[in-house]
Amino acid sequence: MTRFVFPPLQVGVQYWFRVLLTALFCISSVWFGIHQSYGWLGGSLCLLVLSILWQIRLYRLHTKQVLFMIDALENNDNTFHFTEENGTPESKEINRALNRVGHILYSVKAETAQQEKYYELILDFVSTGLVVLNDNGAVYQKNKEALRILGLNVFTHIRQLSQVDAQLMEKIENCRPGDKLQVIFHNERGTINLSIRVSEINVRKEHLCILALNDINTELDEKEIDSWIRLTRVLTHEIMNSVTPITSLCDTLLSISAGKDEEVNHGLQTISTTGKGLLAFVESYRQFTRIPTPEPSLFYVKAFIERMVELACHQHPCEHIRFHTEITPADLIVYADENLISQVVINLLKNAIEAIGNQPDGRIELKTSCNDMEEIWIEIKNNGPEIPAEIAEHIFIPFFTTKEGGSGIGLSISRQIMRLSGGSLTLLREKETTFILKFK
Numbered sequence: 001m002t003r004f005v006f007p008p009l010q011v012g013v014q015y016w017f018r019v020l021l022t023a024l025f026c027i028s029s030v031w032f033g034i035h036q037s038y039g040w041l042g043g044s045l046c047l048l049v050l051s052i053l054w055q056i057r058l059y060r061l062h063t064k065q066v067l068f069m070i071d072a073l074e075n076n077d078n079t080f081h082f083t084e085e086n087g088t089p090e091s092k093e094i095n096r097a098l099n100r101v102g103h104i105l106y107s108v109k110a111e112t113a114q115q116e117k118y119y120e121l122i123l124d125f126v127s128t129g130l131v132v133l134n135d136n137g138a139v140y141q142k143n144k145e146a147l148r149i150l151g152l153n154v155f156t157h158i159r160q161l162s163q164v165d166a167q168l169m170e171k172i173e174n175c176r177p178g179d180k181l182q183v184i185f186h187n188e189r190g191t192i193n194l195s196i197r198v199s200e201i202n203v204r205k206e207h208l209c210i211l212a213l214n215d216i217n218t219e220l221d222e223k224e225i226d227s228w229i230r231l232t233r234v235l236t237h238e239i240m241n242s243v244t245p246i247t248s249l250c251d252t253l254l255s256i257s258a259g260k261d262e263e264v265n266h267g268l269q270t271i272s273t274t275g276k277g278l279l280a281f282v283e284s285y286r287q288f289t290r291i292p293t294p295e296p297s298l299f300y301v302k303a304f305i306e307r308m309v310e311l312a313c314h315q316h317p318c319e320h321i322r323f324h325t326e327i328t329p330a331d332l333i334v335y336a337d338e339n340l341i342s343q344v345v346i347n348l349l350k351n352a353i354e355a356i357g358n359q360p361d362g363r364i365e366l367k368t369s370c371n372d373m374e375e376i377w378i379e380i381k382n383n384g385p386e387i388p389a390e391i392a393e394h395i396f397i398p399f400f401t402t403k404e405g406g407s408g409i410g411l412s413i414s415r416q417i418m419r420l421s422g423g424s425l426t427l428l429r430e431k432e433t434t435f436i437l438k439f440k
Contacts, residue, residue, distance in 0.1 A: 022051040067093070068101045109246055129213030133158060137173065140208055148373055149192065172196065177209065183264050186429055247275035294337035294421050301332040301368050302379070308342060311364070312349035321353060321362035328369055334439055336421045341437075344414040344425065348380045348435050351410070355384030357434060362377065378437040387433055395427065 025048035030040035059346070063081060072079075082095035120143075123130055126212050129146030133139060139157035147155060150164055161169035165185035175181060177200035184193050250272035254265060272430075288310040309323050349364065356362035367379040391402060411425075418425040418437060428434040 005110055018321070022048065022055065030345075042389070060403070065098055069098055072102070099427070125160070129211075131155070131213065132209040133209045133211065134208075135207055142372070146211075146213055149194065149215050168194070172211065175209070175211070177284050179201070191426075245273075247272050250275065263342075291340070291416055291420060294340055294417075296336050298333050298335050299338045300331055301334055302327040302381065304334075304338065304342070304347075305366050305368070305378075308345045308349060312346060312353065316350055316353045318353050318356075318362070322355055323363060324363065324365045326365070326367040328367070329412060332368055332376065336439055339419065340417045344417050345378070345380070346438065347410045347414050352382035352433070354378065354385065356382055356385070359384060376439040378439075379434060381432050381434040387427070388430060389429070392427055392429065396425075430437060 004296070025044055029044040032038075032044055034257055054104040070241075072349055082090050082098050084096050084099065086092075088352075090309060123143040124145075125139075126143060127145060130141070130143045131139060132141040132145050139156050139158070147153065150161070152164065153161065155159070158173055161172060165183070166181045168185055171181050171183055175196070175198045177198055179196075179198040181198070182194065183196065184191065184194070192215055195214045199210045201208050201210060247265060250268045250391075254268050254272065258432040260423045305325055305327060308323065313323070353366050361383075363383045365379070365381040369377050369379075371377065396411050415425045421439070423437060426436050426438070428436060
């Protein structure tokens with residue numbers, strides 16, 4: 001480390017002697033002036049001027065030292081050092097004081113920078129997106145969660161939100177402290193239901209707005225799923241309790257009246273068969289509320305995807321459909337319950353095959369990736385007919401189906417499995433039907 005050393009002060013006399021000498025020249029000039037000794041007066045004035053310039057030179061040198069120290073601190077240079085071994089005692093004392101002040105100021109600046117870095121790291125681990133704006137719309141601070149929610153890599157001014165959604169930019173631009181906003185927009189991650197809370201703070205006489213951003217889709221989905229689970233449990237319980245005695249009674253009456261009245265026997269047989277069919281139907285829906293607790297383990301995505309494609313082709317022959325897989329990186333590993341996740345992927349592949357049907361040049365793509373947040377995405381896309389918007393809004397609702405003879409619980413169970421696994425299942429509104437499995 002290079003140390004900058006100032007040259008010693010070449011003064012050669014004590015500070016008090018210089019002051020005394022200047023005072024003496026001043027007094028002598030006055031005395032020669034009173035006695036009109038102009039020759040001696042001129043010489044005395046010249047010596048007085050020289051002594052004053054001497055003092056000014058010393059003052060300027062100390063000022064330069066202070067300015068140099070300030071510049072060094074501004075440039076994060078802690079290598080400066082003023083000599084403490086040479087010069088007059090006063091110069092040594094001043095240099096020692098400047099060195100101490102410089103060390104203290106640099107320590108304070110370094111500690112402040114360390115604290116700011118510490119707070120930035122804390123903000124990046126907060127699950128709420130935080131954005132701090134000044135009155136001109138410039139971004140004063142933001143965390144990783146805010147960038148993730150907004151889908152931006154760089155965010156320096158509020159105008160950049162126009163790339164995300166014009167309505168979002170307008171609402172944030174016109175927000176005021178105390179406002180609670182909700183904005184829905186779409187990006188490559190799907191539909192974002194954004195909740196925004198606005199507060200304010202004054203820092204160094206500058207007014208700043210703090211925006212707290214939360215994607216409440218997950219919270220709403222969990223509440224909706226919990227509601228459906230409770231409703232399904234109640235309905236299945238009531239139906240089972242009501243229908244079971246009826247089928248049991250029909251079977252008893254059939255055994256008693258066997259061969260006595262053919263019309264009555266036929267009616268009882270119809271009731272019994274219908275009741276048992278209803279019981280089997282209700283039992284199939286119970287699986288929506290009986291998903292086992294996930295038992296996660298590590299497994300390679302590449303081998304898993306290849307196995308799922310092979311299984312789907314075996315269960316649903318589709319020679320006219322071409323499968324394309326892209327696993328990036330090739331050694332990607334997921335920590336989840338492989339058996340449960342296989343149910344999700346197989347169901348999505350089955351739906352994709354059925355959606356394509358007999359369409360020529362069918363194509364199903366499976367891609368994986370890992371983002372900066374270390375979230376793993378599995379993307380399943382098919383080029384079948386586009387899902388209409390009015391249907392896309394309801395496809396995850398239990399028992400909703402557009403297929404003849406469909407149960408309407410496949411996607412609901414798949415989403416519930418992903419939820420229990422700590423991830424999510426979403427549909428992207430693109431021209432080609434695309435489902436995203438995200439593992440955190």
